[in-house]
Amino acid sequence: MRRLVFTVFLLAALLVLAAGGWGVWWIQHPLRLATPTVDLSIEPGTLPRAVAQAVADAGVDVDPQLLYAWFRLSGQGRAIKAGSYELEAGLTPQRLLSKLARGEESLRAVTLVEGWNFRQLRAALQKEESLKPSTKALADDAVMALLGRPGVHPEGRFFPDTYTYAKGSTDVAVLRRAMRAMDKRLAAAWAQRAPQTAAKTPDEALILASIIEKETGKPGDRPMISAVFNNRLRAGMPLQTDPTVIYGMGAAFDGNLRKKDLLADTPWNTYTRAGLPPTPISMPGKASLLAAVQPAPTQALYFVARGDGTSQFSSSLDEHNRAVNKYQRGQ
Template sequence: MSDKPMRGRVSPRALLLILLLALAGALVYGWNDFSRFSNTPLNVTAQGDSIDVGRGTSFRNIVGELNQRNLSAANPLYWRLLAEQMRVAGKLHAGEYALAAGITPRQLLANMATGKVLQRNFTIVDGWTFGELRQALAKADKLDHNSASLDDATIMQKIGAPGEAPEGRFLPETYAYVKGDSDLDILKRAHVDMVKTLDALWPGRDKDLPLATPYDALILASIVEKETGRADERARIAGVFVRRLENHMLLQTDPSVIYGMGANYAGNIHKSDLTTDTPYNTYTRPGLPPTPIALPGKPALLAALHPAAGTELYFVARGDGGHVFSSTLEEHNRNVDCYQRKRCP
């Protein structure tokens, strides 16, 4: 009998080598495929998309939602391996996370591990009334609307300011919030910011202003805010009102009259409105109105506390967003004829 091996038969050593090479190839392919998965952007198609991870949500359910929404088609094992590699398995925080275009699985898990939840912004606009602020808050996305059924007095109590009239008490700024925050949270922050701003600005006010308290400054600033949106006019308009207060003249400011009209204001102010007395009619009542008439921004507050010097006691809208100022009633009447009645000489 011959001792020569049979033709076509693979030796055990060769077979082992083939198996090892196949295994190595599979490992290389698997590693490359895993690396590709880790750093390839998710299939995000909608701008502003997000994923909401509730408390107690399992890792499997998170991955399942991503696959169900066609954001990822990867084997769930890859997600588990990536979490283990990043040492974040079991350490993901609940919250809403942004799915921005280009975000990769690695970046998403890193955000979840650090609690980098999606932040949204809500801007309180200079010159809004408190009513307009409430309307805007009611439309804010992903915000708990806890104040919807509350009246103004209850809202002030809820934010720690019981007994305060809400008008003017909230600083116009942009406030970041996350899902789960409430409209009361934003109102409380804006109220605190207004208190801090007034407390910081009041001690540095000009000397001898006819303003007894920071609240008086808040009221005057709200009038300035509603009279002009031009930065170059705020201090000048504040100066007019300060001099009128000093001279015991009626302020005669239309925005305050309009505020006092409430729902009766239909877009135009008539002569009869100027003679109909309300607490806010500065044509019939001396001094400042009882409360602010809007939410003044910091520039308007600065103008009220640092009014421009001069002799001007009147101004009239020019029709282009600006105003014409005058120091005498005679000159003012000419300006009214020219710019409001279109009777320019």
């Protein structure tokens, strides 16, 4: 009898050891995927059992009950975080749980370029296949209302930068982050404004910065370009800057700016109207924001492109005309 009991005990012990050994092997063995990569989305509040089922439903060849048992035995089942994940070949149950518990979401990135207008920004977001196009069918004013800024013109209100986002995020989320980033950058620049800036409000500084962004060929010229515009504003002279005319033309601009375009009045034509245009014309970066409120100490009122990306600055019209003849007409 004792021999029988011992034999049964020994067999049970061997079975436990075998099961344990198989379990260790299983959690470290790669799972089979239906495709080279599998997208997994876990909504907030999803319980571990439902997560295991979602993994199987997404295209991972695994028994949901077995995976759920692993979640429980590990003690990390409750640590699984909601999000969008990309599962790749070679993933083991052990690595899968670690990935979900750490919240290692599949991230994408979109870059908003300095000098872009809102139309270009929206087009870039719509090209991001991993972003849900929540605003695609909305007009610009509806987008701003959705962002909590009803009645605010969208131009220039978003900071140009590279933004990462989880696969499956909405374009609204990226826009909101970019909008808040511009709020912070503009406030920081305004707090550092110099006494000689002609901008009376942060919004005016933003408009001026957007023009500087479009007029800059060489980064180091920004403070001088800003000085020209600030000097003109204080003197009551029209800004006479081509990018504002082009912006006012919208889709009618064909790449060539003609004299008749400079004379065609729009709210943004700074040849026909004095002062700043009613809205920004582009997304200015940090350097342009700072240049707008920290113009260089100069009396320059004019500048002309040298043809090499830099500009020639002049304090008088005669001096400017000579520079135009030299750099634009080759005289």
